[in-house]
Amino acid sequence: MATKNSYIHLSSINVVVIVVVVISCVNVSQLCYAQDVPIVKGLSWSFYDKSCPDAESIIRKQLKNVFKDDIGQAAGLLRLHFHDCFVQGCDGSVLLDGSASGPSEQGAPPNLSLRARAFEIIDDLQARIQKKCGQVVSCSDITALAARDSVFLSGGPDYPVPLGRRDGLTFATREVTLANLPPSTSNASAILAALATKNLDATDTVALSGGHTIGLSHCASFGNRLYPTQDPVMDQTFAKNLKAICPTNTTNATTVLDIRSPNVFDNKYYVNLMNRQGLFTSDQDLYSYSKTKNIVIDFAVNQTLFFEKFFVAMTKMGQLSVLTGSQGEIRANCSVRNSDNKAYLASVVDEDAERFEEL
Numbered sequence: 152m153a154t155k156n157s158y159i160h161l162s163s164i165n166v167v168v169i170v171v172v173v174i175s176c177v178n179v180s181q182l183c184y185a186q187d188v189p190i191v192k193g194l195s196w197s198f199y200d201k202s203c204p205d206a207e208s209i210i211r212k213q214l215k216n217v218f219k220d221d222i223g224q225a226a227g228l229l230r231l232h233f234h235d236c237f238v239q240g241c242d243g244s245v246l247l248d249g250s251a252s253g254p255s256e257q258g259a260p261p262n263l264s265l266r267a268r269a270f271e272i273i274d275d276l277q278a279r280i281q282k283k284c285g286q287v288v289s290c291s292d293i294t295a296l297a298a299r300d301s302v303f304l305s306g307g308p309d310y311p312v313p314l315g316r317r318d319g320l321t322f323a324t325r326e327v328t329l330a331n332l333p334p335s336t337s338n339a340s341a342i343l344a345a346l347a348t349k350n351l352d353a354t355d356t357v358a359l360s361g362g363h364t365i366g367l368s369h370c371a372s373f374g375n376r377l378y379p380t381q382d383p384v385m386d387q388t389f390a391k392n393l394k395a396i397c398p399t400n401t402t403n404a405t406t407v408l409d410i411r412s413p414n415v416f417d418n419k420y421y422v423n424l425m426n427r428q429g430l431f432t433s434d435q436d437l438y439s440y441s442k443t444k445n446i447v448i449d450f451a452v453n454q455t456l457f458f459e460k461f462f463v464a465m466t467k468m469g470q471l472s473v474l475t476g477s478q479g480e481i482r483a484n485c486s487v488r489n490s491d492n493k494a495y496l497a498s499v500v501d502e503d504a505e506r507f508e509e510l
């Protein structure tokens with residue numbers, strides 16, 4: 152696990168921007184991150200060291216069990232963190248069920264294909280941590296750590312995650328959700344523009360798209376490349392096989408995102424792009440577009456470089472508009488804000504009554 156001991160120790164992080172320079176590797180499964188990564192005020196590498204030192208090991212141990220049965224769940228958890236962070240920041244808002252204020256983010260079109268099991272896994276992790284430490288670790292931090300462990304346990308890099316996110320009190324509307332998650336039919340120029348609004352540059356964009364080295368897609372997400380006419384960029388055999396899986400672009404079937412190594416977090420996604428076997432327009436166009444083509448090639452020939460840049464980009468993404476300090480709350484149940492949580496409110500009233508009796 153990427154404990155802080157594996158990296159430069161940072162205990163008093165309270166400035167707006169600090170610079171982490173990692174100077175050594177502890178073992179071969181960890182990278183030497185010779186990178187500068189800015190950390191936002193309020194997050195730190197040692198946030199739960201005193202209040203819940205076992206949080207990270209509880210998550211890793213449980214996810215190892217989950218993935219032993221079904222490694223596919225790793226992809227669902229990685230995507231969940233991305234969908235959390237891009238819409239209203241990494242505040243766990245995607246986890247919230249709908250409420251009187253309207254339908255939740257989960258009901259917006261890009262989130263309909265998030266795995267139901269991913270939400271259950273986060274709830275289960277939160278219950279395990281809460282049992283051990285009480286209500287101190289946020290659902291948004293658990294989601295970020297689960298994404299990191301999904302990458303690592305699928306064969307990718309192990310990397311530290313700055314912690315201290317708080318959970319949001321609101322969720323975004325359907326319109327806001329749609330506006331923040333670009334569709335897979337976008338070309339590279341549109342994807343770059345969408346990610347630039349979140350201060351993610353071309354290298355970040357190509358690295359994050361490498362998340363498509365694991366997981367599945369439904370026909371509807373790439374049907375535009377097969378019907379009514381086939382995208383001329385697509386490899387012929389690849390297209391033929393996809394048409395067999397998806398006889399129409401509304402067929403409710405799935406296929407793997409990375410044909411070379413569908414369950415392994417590696418750099419084969421970029422090799423696919425160079426062979427015109429990228430699944431989405433938003434993937435394949437990264438190799439056609441002049442501003443991103445060379446980055447694709449660099450990652451295809453150098454997996455270590457991809458892992459380094461992925462860590463940097465994930466660390467940036469994982470800090471988008473985070474709530475810290477006294478903002479938001481620590482949810483007692485990841486799918487319900489505390490003010491809507493009857494069981495939680497009843498327990499707070501009981502505790503208050505006990506304290507009153509003691510006086």
Ligand code: HEM
Binds near residue numbers: 226264336361363
């Ligand atoms: C850059 C823009 C992105 C677009 C347009 C995009 C689009 C999509 C789409 C359409 C799917 C398939 C949904 C379905 O049909 O079931 C998908 C799956 C997935 N995406 Fe992305 N994505 C993007 C970025 C990312 C990022 C940044 C990550 C993580 C770092 C990521 C990780 C995943 C994973 C792991 C899956 C598979 C999920 C599963 O198997 O349940 N994506 N993406």
